[in-house]
Amino acid sequence: MARPKNDTFLRALLREPVDYTPLWMMRQAGRYLPEYCETRKRAGNFLNLCKSPGMACEVTLQPLARYDLDAAILFSDILTVPDAMGLGLYFIEGEGPKFERPLREEWEIRNLITPDPYDHLRYVMDAVAEIRRALDGSVPLIGFSGSPFTLACYMIEGGASDDFRRIKTMLFDRPDLLHHVLEVTTQTVINYLNAQIASGAQAVMVFDTWGGILPHRAYREFSLAYLQRIIAGLTKERDGQRVPSIVFTKGGALWAEDIAAIGCDAIGLDWTASLAEVRRRVQDRVALQGNLDPMTLFATPEAVAREARKVLDDFHAGGPGGGHVFNLGHGISQFTPPENVTVLVDTVHEYSRELRRA
Ligand code: CP3
Numbered sequence: 001m002a003r004p005k006n007d008t009f010l011r012a013l014l015r016e017p018v019d020y021t022p023l024w025m026m027r028q029a030g031r032y033l034p035e036y037c038e039t040r041k042r043a044g045n046f047l048n049l050c051k052s053p054g055m056a057c058e059v060t061l062q063p064l065a066r067y068d069l070d071a072a073i074l075f076s077d078i079l080t081v082p083d084a085m086g087l088g089l090y091f092i093e094g095e096g097p098k099f100e101r102p103l104r105e106e107w108e109i110r111n112l113i114t115p116d117p118y119d120h121l122r123y124v125m126d127a128v129a130e131i132r133r134a135l136d137g138s139v140p141l142i143g144f145s146g147s148p149f150t151l152a153c154y155m156i157e158g159g160a161s162d163d164f165r166r167i168k169t170m171l172f173d174r175p176d177l178l179h180h181v182l183e184v185t186t187q188t189v190i191n192y193l194n195a196q197i198a199s200g201a202q203a204v205m206v207f208d209t210w211g212g213i214l215p216h217r218a219y220r221e222f223s224l225a226y227l228q229r230i231i232a233g234l235t236k237e238r239d240g241q242r243v244p245s246i247v248f249t250k251g252g253a254l255w256a257e258d259i260a261a262i263g264c265d266a267i268g269l270d271w272t273a274s275l276a277e278v279r280r281r282v283q284d285r286v287a288l289q290g291n292l293d294p295m296t297l298f299a300t301p302e303a304v305a306r307e308a309r310k311v312l313d314d315f316h317a318g319g320p321g322g323g324h325v326f327n328l329g330h331g332i333s334q335f336t337p338p339e340n341v342t343v344l345v346d347t348v349h350e351y352s353r354e355l356r357r358a
Pocket of ligand 1: 025026027028029030031040046073074075076077078079094095096097144160207209331
């Protein structure tokens with residue numbers, strides 16, 4: 001099967017030449033869009049929205065209808081995986097995600113199983129297939145998963161946490177138990193991402209949102225080692241096209257060389273990193289994705305344009321060529337004024353063309 005009509009995103013990930021810098025935004029389908037809030041109201045709640053392939057497809061396409069984005073990302077959540085592992089995910093308005101049965105006892109951890117993605121996560125595969133049909137070859141579709149360590153944070157803490165006390169206590173006192181959780185979760189993530197690829201995902205991203213809370217050595221042992229096994233276990237090609245992978249450890253720029261060495265095609269960076277500096281360290285071994293501070297989108301349109309140009313200049317300062325995918329350094333805020341996103345998209349496309357002509 002041919003590449004999408006707009007394959008700029010895939011080309012940038014593979015460090016092939018592009019006419020401009022492609023852009024998408026983490027959490028691009030979400031509450032800052034009135035049309036999303038409308039569909040979510042119809043769904044009743046967020047989980048129903050994730051579990052309905054038709055509505056998940058509808059909200060995936062909403063940001064693409066408004067903005068000239070270069071990729072679509074599957075609408076779902078990283079926590080559907082522990083839900084499928086039997087932990088019972090639910091959301092309380094204003095409090096974020098929670099599990100009915102967090103991992104508290106050793107026997108609960110020993111009983112963990114790897115679910116069949118075509119059974120317990122069938123609704124995700126159906127959404128991927130439906131979104132691919134609806135995109136009709138316009139832009140590529142990104143599939144995703146949480147990293148084993150980030151999923152384990154929620155599975156062990158039982159929800160969001162300020163201090164990660166439970167998982168860190170387990171890490172120091174019972175590393176064998178934490179490794180068991182990570183083993184089972186890693187196999188689950190590999191099967192899950194490969195099922196998304198088989199269903200039509202054209203690139204995949206692993207969100208390691210909490211890897212950055214770990215001490216230096218523990219990051220390698222409890223997060224990076226499992227990310228490496230995931231990359232090694234992924235389907236590399238489908239329909240004759242390479243399926244690139246992106247690894248995003250928030251707060252992980254100081255480990256960029258190590259992340260680049262696990263075999264992924266791109267590294268996601270948050271706004272604390274300098275793209276030029278990371279590029280000098282990893283050279284052309286991987287593409288870089290990022291890294292505008294999402295709070296920039298609350299400033300005036302002039303400031304949004306200026307800060308977006310700074311991100312492009314920063315990457316450019318690392319030398320000619322190289323793969324860059326423009327993104328935010330983390331998810332877009334629900335309070336973002338939607339008009340500012342138009343300014344961002346236009347600036348990135350126009351200014352990155354100018355930089356290439358200069
Ligand atoms: O990027 C996209 O547009 C794809 C969809 C997507 C969502 N969550 C939708 C969502 C993706 C890729 C995620 C990943 C995700 N989910 C992560 C990793 C990335 C990150 O942001 O760090 C994490 C840690 C989660 C877990 C999670 N889900 C949290 C912490 C929350 C926020 C709770 C809240 O009330 O804001 C969610 C809910 C969630 N996931 C929303 C969306 C659009 C908001 C749900 C709503 O409509 O109420």
